[in-house]
Amino acid sequence: MSRKINFTIVLFALLHSCVSSDKKSESEEDQVSKNTNVESALPSWNDGVTRERIIKFVEQSIDSINPSFVAVEDRIAVFDNDGTLWAEQPYYFQLAYAIDKVKKLKPDHPEWDQDPVLSAAAQGDIKGILREGEKGLIKVIMTTHAGMTEAEFESSVTAWADTAKHPVTGKLYVENIYKPMVELLDYLRLNNYKTYIVSGGGVSFMRAALKEVYGIPAEQIIGSTIKREFVDGKIIRLPEIEFIDDQEGKPINIERIIGKIPIIAFGNSDGDLAMLQYTESGSGNRLMAYIHHTDSLREYAYDRDSHIGKFDKGLDEAISKDWLIVDMESDWKTIYPYD
Amino acid sequence: MSRKINFTIVLFALLHSCVSSDKKSESEEDQVSKNTNVESALPSWNDGVTRERIIKFVEQSIDSINPSFVAVEDRIAVFDNDGTLWAEQPYYFQLAYAIDKVKKLKPDHPEWDQDPVLSAAAQGDIKGILREGEKGLIKVIMTTHAGMTEAEFESSVTAWADTAKHPVTGKLYVENIYKPMVELLDYLRLNNYKTYIVSGGGVSFMRAALKEVYGIPAEQIIGSTIKREFVDGKIIRLPEIEFIDDQEGKPINIERIIGKIPIIAFGNSDGDLAMLQYTESGSGNRLMAYIHHTDSLREYAYDRDSHIGKFDKGLDEAISKDWLIVDMESDWKTIYPYD
Numbered sequence: 001m002s003r004k005i006n007f008t009i010v011l012f013a014l015l016h017s018c019v020s021s022d023k024k025s026e027s028e029e030d031q032v033s034k035n036t037n038v039e040s041a042l043p044s045w046n047d048g049v050t051r052e053r054i055i056k057f058v059e060q061s062i063d064s065i066n067p068s069f070v071a072v073e074d075r076i077a078v079f080d081n082d083g084t085l086w087a088e089q090p091y092y093f094q095l096a097y098a099i100d101k102v103k104k105l106k107p108d109h110p111e112w113d114q115d116p117v118l119s120a121a122a123q124g125d126i127k128g129i130l131r132e133g134e135k136g137l138i139k140v141i142m143t144t145h146a147g148m149t150e151a152e153f154e155s156s157v158t159a160w161a162d163t164a165k166h167p168v169t170g171k172l173y174v175e176n177i178y179k180p181m182v183e184l185l186d187y188l189r190l191n192n193y194k195t196y197i198v199s200g201g202g203v204s205f206m207r208a209a210l211k212e213v214y215g216i217p218a219e220q221i222i223g224s225t226i227k228r229e230f231v232d233g234k235i236i237r238l239p240e241i242e243f244i245d246d247q248e249g250k251p252i253n254i255e256r257i258i259g260k261i262p263i264i265a266f267g268n269s270d271g272d273l274a275m276l277q278y279t280e281s282g283s284g285n286r287l288m289a290y291i292h293h294t295d296s297l298r299e300y301a302y303d304r305d306s307h308i309g310k311f312d313k314g315l316d317e318a319i320s321k322d323w324l325i326v327d328m329e330s331d332w333k334t335i336y337p338y339d
Numbered sequence: 340m341s342r343k344i345n346f347t348i349v350l351f352a353l354l355h356s357c358v359s360s361d362k363k364s365e366s367e368e369d370q371v372s373k374n375t376n377v378e379s380a381l382p383s384w385n386d387g388v389t390r391e392r393i394i395k396f397v398e399q400s401i402d403s404i405n406p407s408f409v410a411v412e413d414r415i416a417v418f419d420n421d422g423t424l425w426a427e428q429p430y431y432f433q434l435a436y437a438i439d440k441v442k443k444l445k446p447d448h449p450e451w452d453q454d455p456v457l458s459a460a461a462q463g464d465i466k467g468i469l470r471e472g473e474k475g476l477i478k479v480i481m482t483t484h485a486g487m488t489e490a491e492f493e494s495s496v497t498a499w500a501d502t503a504k505h506p507v508t509g510k511l512y513v514e515n516i517y518k519p520m521v522e523l524l525d526y527l528r529l530n531n532y533k534t535y536i537v538s539g540g541g542v543s544f545m546r547a548a549l550k551e552v553y554g555i556p557a558e559q560i561i562g563s564t565i566k567r568e569f570v571d572g573k574i575i576r577l578p579e580i581e582f583i584d585d586q587e588g589k590p591i592n593i594e595r596i597i598g599k600i601p602i603i604a605f606g607n608s609d610g611d612l613a614m615l616q617y618t619e620s621g622s623g624n625r626l627m628a629y630i631h632h633t634d635s636l637r638e639y640a641y642d643r644d645s646h647i648g649k650f651d652k653g654l655d656e657a658i659s660k661d662w663l664i665v666d667m668e669s670d671w672k673t674i675y676p677y678d
Contacts (some may be wrong), residue, residue: 073556106408150594194558205596217412218598219533225595230613232589234427235594248569254566255489255574259546259557274569281572 041187044180046332050326054184057287062191062261072192076263077195078254079181081206081223082314083309084291086177086215087166089300091126091308093173093196094205096113097160099124112259118143143238146226150204150235158209158236171338174213179337181266181291185214193264197221198254200246200271204237222253246271251278266291273314276323289324290314298335299328380526381593389665393523396626400602401530407624409602411531416603417593417614418520420538420545420562423448423554423630425516426505428639430465430647433544434511436499440483444624457482471589481578485565489543489574496547510677513552516654518676520605520630523668524553532603535559535591539585539610541575561592585610590617605630609647612656619660628663629653638667 014319031118038055060068061075080166093152102112102121112118117136119129129136147152161174169176192193195216199206210221224245230277246255251274254262261282265275276288293302293309303311318325328335377394384390384662399407400414420532421427430567441451441460451457456475459467468475482491500513507517522533534555538545549560563584564598566577584592590613593601600621604614632641632648657664667674 005519076558203595203598219415219596221598228591228594230617233616234558235590235617251574252567255567256542257558259542259560274354277572278574 023321025251027074040182042180043185044332046333048331050324050331053324054287054289057194057264057285058188058191061285070284074260074263075188075191075193076196076200076258076260076262077193077194078250078258078262078266078279079185079190080267080269080272080275081197081201081210082268083293084178084266084272085181085185085197086174087299088309089302090168092201093166093209094201095126095140095174096164096173097157097205098144099126099208100138100141100160100164101156105144112248113285116141138241140223142226145202145205146237146239149236150228150237153204153237156206157205158211161209169336171336174209175338177213178291178332179334179339180332182214182269182337184266185216188264194220194256194264196222196254196258198222198245198250198275200224200244200249202226215302222257224249250275261286263287265289265313268308269311270314273309273317276314280321287324288318288321289326290318290327291326294327295329295332295335297329298339301329349483381415381519381522383522383671387670389538389663389670391498393626396624397527397530397532400624409623411524412531413599414527414532415535415597415599415601416527416532417535417537417601417605419523419599419606419608419611419614420536420540421607422547422632423517423605423611424520424524424536425513426638427648428496428641429507431540432505432548433540434465434517435503435506435512436496436544436548437479437483438465439499439503440462440495441479444483477580479634481565484541484544485576485578489567489576492543492576493547496544497550499547500550502558508675510675512547514677516552517630517671518673518678519671521553521676523605524555527603528554529608533559535593535601537559537561537562537584537589537614539567539583542584547588548588560598563588587613589614594619600625602626604628606652607632608650608655609653615653615657615662626663627657627660628665629657630665631667631668633669634671634674636668637678640668 020034038059042051061070061071062065079085082092086093097138099121103124106122112122117129117132120131121140126285129140161172164174165171166173171248188195197206197216197220199222201223202224203221206221206223207218210216217285222245225242227240227242228235229238235267243249243253250272254275257270262279263282264287265279266289267273267275273292280288290311292315293300295301302309303315317323361494377398380394380670399405402408402662414437414469415513418424421431425432438460441457442463445451445461449508450462456468457510458476458477461471467514468479478675485673500511504510505512505515517657527534534547534557536545536555538561540562542564543559545562546557549555561584564581566573566579580593582588589611593614602621603626604618606612606614611629618625618627629650631650632639634640641648
């Protein structure tokens with residue numbers, strides 16, 4: 001458990017700081033639909049080896065006479081969320097939600113003035129929250145994420161996602177998604193891949209915030225969980241961590257919930273390394289890929305020394321094993337849908 | 340935890356005791372496919388109110404101008420497995436697997452002669468296993484279900500399912516599935532329902548044993564879990580219970596893994612009551628249904644006093660709330676596919 005909690009603090013620690021493709025699919029024998037319009041696939045990706053490698057992998061996997069053919073029922077593609085499908089700087093969006101919620105609840109809780117953590121949170125003072133270490137962070141999360149029904153939590157997150165804006169871009173948080181990745185999700189689904197999110201973020205937070213953002217349904221979103229109980233027909237959220245879906249937790253959750261080794265896995269940090277290793281452990285061809293944040297002008301540039309999205313061991317392993325490394329600056333024509 | 344363990348012992352305690360429909364679907368607007376061949380649906384169900392009620396519910400749910408219309412993405416149908424989709428008498432099939440495996444491993448473990456539980460198991464003596472209470476049962480399960488990789492466990496279960504035969508019917512265990520329920524699963528999928536198993540059985544056991552039996556893919560099978568760890572690219576099964584997917588565990592797991600309240604739920608015992616209550620808690624029309632084992636000639640007749648599949652509180656609640664109660668004797672023309 002201490003490893004998990006330590007991760008939690010690293011997870012949120014600090015603070016140095018729907019687009020749809022227009023391609024058509026056609027039915028083939030064996031329920032295989034093959035995308036014939038390869039030329040126009042992934043339009044927000046620059047021409048080059050990265051885009052070519054992705055398309056070649058997918059095209060081979062759906063070609064029933066290719067040795068790398070993958071049956072439709074095994075076409076599982078998993079994606080980390082923070083830093084892979086949407087931005088994670090200057091802090092995880094879920095932490096922004098928690099702080100906004102403390103601010104909102106504060107008028108009804110004058111007693112929080114006596115609580116250094118919650119009063120710091122009410123002022124948006126993240127360093128103040130963390131002055132008490134992991135305990136502070138957990139208190140903010142549990143104060144805002146537990147003690148209510150799932151339905152109540154969902155409403156709260158939905159209302160936030162519809163209005164809250166990113167402190168740097170000024171756009172809704174849910175608009176700060178990566179257009180090239182949304183195209184990739186669409187492209188994979190057109191080729192009968194089932195696309196999953198497998199993220200350290202809370203599963204209920206993601207389901208509510210990301211509804212209709214990526215075209216991924218609730219049952220294909222996997223994340224960290226708190227404990228629940230079932231009382232009088234309702235699911236109640238309890239203030240206790242159940243499972244952290246990060247590092248080794250990712251393959252364990254994939255096995256538990258999906259029950260198949262993925263064919264394709266995309267991540268962006270060391271927290272995704274185990275998921276990529278697990279993907280690689282399957283037989284036949286697999287695509288392990290990392291998004292490398294290299295674009296300090298259009299997005300952010302960070303890797304080995306970052307507190308958020310630290311990408312160090314994963315980068316070494318990706319290089320040594322020739323996994324795909326997406327260079328955000330050179331491989332992506334566009335970052336956000338609103339660009 | 341003690342409730343869970345108590346359940347476990349009740350669960351296994353003792354011992355008094357792919358058919359595919361030929362209907363066609365046609366595409367409608369809004370991705371709704373409506374089954375036009377209602378007359379021929381569910382051929383193994385006798386004509387009568389039960390069959391009519393199921394078909395009426397489904398037809399209304401897919402009719403976009405009906406007030407009970409359900410959007411395709413919300414069409415979730417959940418099914419208990421033991422006693423609902425396949426038989427559970429004279430003992431749970433998973434316990435049969437565990438005992439068969441102890442027998443198989445016994446020659447390499449002479450030290451088990453000194454262990455009253457494992458030596459009882461090696462002789463197929465279930466009462467002997469239970470002489471030490473829940474500890475005995477857990478020992479048999481953990482000896483046979485843990486300490487190996489997921490891939491090894493899957494191979495073991497698959498080999499067993501391909502050969503092991505039911506002690507009463509003499510058919511493979513996986514042939515003792517209920518033909519009317521297989522037709523119902525097909526009928527629902529034709530109408531764009533996503534069909535899930537939500538069972539007290541172990542998730543990995545079910546995925547391996549039930550592969551291709553019901554047409555339900557691994558990622559739509561939810562069950563009890565033991566802990567796992569991820570080491571050197573492999574998932575290792577640890578000898579510790581993680582979560583019992585029974586009673587209140589069922590709605591909690593449905594929320595955690597599917598994230599939607601089901602539209603349709605079928606069970607057969609008190610262990611399914613919370614799942615049906617949760618289903619009922621959703622807005623709009625829902626179908627809560629119980630299979631009542633009333634057929635002592637063709638299958639088994641048991642309910643309020645049974646140690647396996649005890650159906651007492653659930654029966655009372657189903658009657659008082661007018662949930663659907665399927666009378667196996669009068670509602671089912673055929674029980675097993677091989678009949």
